[in-house]
Structures are given as C-alpha cells and as structure tokens.
Amino acid sequence: MKIIILKGKHLIFSAGCVLLIMLGFIFIWNNNISVLQYALLREPIRNGDPSLSKAAITCNVDWGNEVIPEILEVLEDKNIKITFFVTGRWASKYPELLQEIYDRGHEIGNHGYSHKAHSKMNEKENYLEIKKAEEAIEKVLGIKLKYFAPPSGDYGEATLEAAEKLGYQTILWSIDTIDWKEGSTADVILSRVMKKPHHGAILLMHPKSETAKALPILIDKIREEGIQLGTVSNLLE
Incomplete structure (x- = not known):
C-alpha cells in the first residue's frame, strides 16, 4: 500500500x-x-399550526356596515378579538366605524382598495391597489398593517410579489362560511364550519345578518373543543 x-x-x-x-x-x-x-x-397562509389548540376568525369587509355593530357586540360579549380585513374604499366611506372596530381591540388587515380581481392585474396594478388601501386605512387609524387578504381569495404571482414588496403576508383561509351565498342561513353556516377541522384554522366570514346569528353559537362550539379563538396574529405567534 x-x-x-x-x-x-x-x-x-x-x-x-x-x-x-x-x-x-x-x-x-x-x-x-x-x-x-x-x-x-x-406563499399565502391558509392556516396555522394544526398541532396547536388555536384558531383565527377573519371578517372581510367591503359592505355590510349595518351588521358590523351586531357582530362587534357578539365579540364583546364573548370576549374575543378577531381580524377585520377592510377595503380602502370602505375605510374612506365609514371611518368612524373602522375606528370603532380598532378601538375595541380588533386587528385590521388590508383587503385591497376596491375589491378587484387581483389575479387579472399585473404587479404594478396589484401594488397600487394594495398601496391605495393601505393609505386609506392609515389615514383613519395611523397604523402600519401587516396582513393582506385578496378579495374572493383571488390572487396570482404578481399579487404575491406586490404584497411582499409592500411588507405584507398574504392571508387566505381553511374554513369558509360561504355566508354570502343565497340560502346561507345560520344553521347552514354552523353546519359548514363544524364539519371542518378547527385546530390551526383560519375561519372566513362576512358581515351578514345570518352570520351574526350563527356567530355566538359557533364560538361556543369551537371553544368546547378546547380551542382558543383570536386574531391572525394570535394564531401565527
């Protein structure tokens, strides 16, 4: 050798x-x-860690301001804070209501300015739509937002690029109440939600009257599973 x-x-x-x-x-x-x-x-976030006993509730707002006070009262009664994703045009039209939501301790997120289909826009158009909403919300609340929820969950690669450049994490959901659909009664909404796994879930709702009826029961039932409900930030900590 x-x-x-x-x-x-x-x-x-x-x-x-x-x-x-x-x-x-x-x-x-x-x-x-x-x-x-x-x-x-x-990549957009659709849920948190499924091994944890946590879940988030989000409410996308571009209409339904007449129902929001009822939803806020339910949340106050149940001692829970959630994340409201609001459009810029809604924030500009209802600044007092936006301020009330924020003053009650709820988290505010960006939902674009005018509820457009983001997948059909290029990066510059996506950027301007998100930025315009940011400016409208910041004008009312004076805060920097960190989460963006594309309207209807519609997005493309250009949307993710624009959101990332503006410092946002894009948020979707794992449970959809589909409460906007005709025939979505409180019982139907409850059935949809309770069929889904709740650990680490992000639950999407809108300010609809039937949703407001279902909400207190929904909160109680999920809490019975030992799950802590809160904002997107609570879930992702």
Missing part, C-alpha cells in the same frame, strides 16, 4: 483546497435554504 505524506507547502495547499470546497458547499446549502425560505414566505 502506497502512503502519500504531505509536508510543508503541499500540506497547506491541500488543507486550503479542502477548506474552499467545504465553504463552497456551505454557500450553496445556505443559498438554497434562503431561496426555499423566500419561496415559503411568498
């Missing part, structure tokens, strides 16, 4: 080569992780 003994400069050179190769692998590995992490951050 032939043994090669490296001495002096040869040993230093060989060690340097090994070190460079190792550094190269580390760079490639870290770079791949960064790309993966970036891709994951760009």
Whole structure:
C-alpha cells in the first residue's frame, strides 16, 4: 500500500483546497435554504399550526356596515378579538366605524382598495391597489398593517410579489362560511364550519345578518373543543 505524506507547502495547499470546497458547499446549502425560505414566505397562509389548540376568525369587509355593530357586540360579549380585513374604499366611506372596530381591540388587515380581481392585474396594478388601501386605512387609524387578504381569495404571482414588496403576508383561509351565498342561513353556516377541522384554522366570514346569528353559537362550539379563538396574529405567534 502506497502512503502519500504531505509536508510543508503541499500540506497547506491541500488543507486550503479542502477548506474552499467545504465553504463552497456551505454557500450553496445556505443559498438554497434562503431561496426555499423566500419561496415559503411568498406563499399565502391558509392556516396555522394544526398541532396547536388555536384558531383565527377573519371578517372581510367591503359592505355590510349595518351588521358590523351586531357582530362587534357578539365579540364583546364573548370576549374575543378577531381580524377585520377592510377595503380602502370602505375605510374612506365609514371611518368612524373602522375606528370603532380598532378601538375595541380588533386587528385590521388590508383587503385591497376596491375589491378587484387581483389575479387579472399585473404587479404594478396589484401594488397600487394594495398601496391605495393601505393609505386609506392609515389615514383613519395611523397604523402600519401587516396582513393582506385578496378579495374572493383571488390572487396570482404578481399579487404575491406586490404584497411582499409592500411588507405584507398574504392571508387566505381553511374554513369558509360561504355566508354570502343565497340560502346561507345560520344553521347552514354552523353546519359548514363544524364539519371542518378547527385546530390551526383560519375561519372566513362576512358581515351578514345570518352570520351574526350563527356567530355566538359557533364560538361556543369551537371553544368546547378546547380551542382558543383570536386574531391572525394570535394564531401565527
């Protein structure tokens, strides 16, 4: 068996080569992780950790202001805070109601300015639509928002890029009440919600009168499972 003994400069050179190769692998590995992490951050969030006894309730608002006071009273009575995603045009039209929602301790998110189909817009159009809503909401509340919910859950890659550039995480849902649909009575809404898994869930609703009727029962039933209900931030902490 032939043994090669490296001495002096040869040993230093060989060690340097090994070190460079190792550094190269580390760079490639870290770079791949960064790309993966970036891709994951760009994906919309549909739910939290299903192993935790937590769930979030979101309410998308572009109409239904006449029902919101009733919903707020239910939430107050049940001692729960949720996330309201509001459009910019609604915020501009009903600033006092938006302020009341916020003053009651609820989280506010961006729902675009005029409830457009974001998947049909390019990146610049998406950016302007989200930014315009941000400015309208900030004008009323003076706060920086961190979550964006595309209207109707409609989005494209350009939407995610625009939202990310503006510092938003895009939020969708895992449970849809479909309360806007004709025939969605309180009982139908409850049935839809209770059929779904609730651990780590993001539940979507709208300010509809039947939703307001179903809400207190819905909250009680989910809490009976030992699940803590709250905002999107509560869920994702």
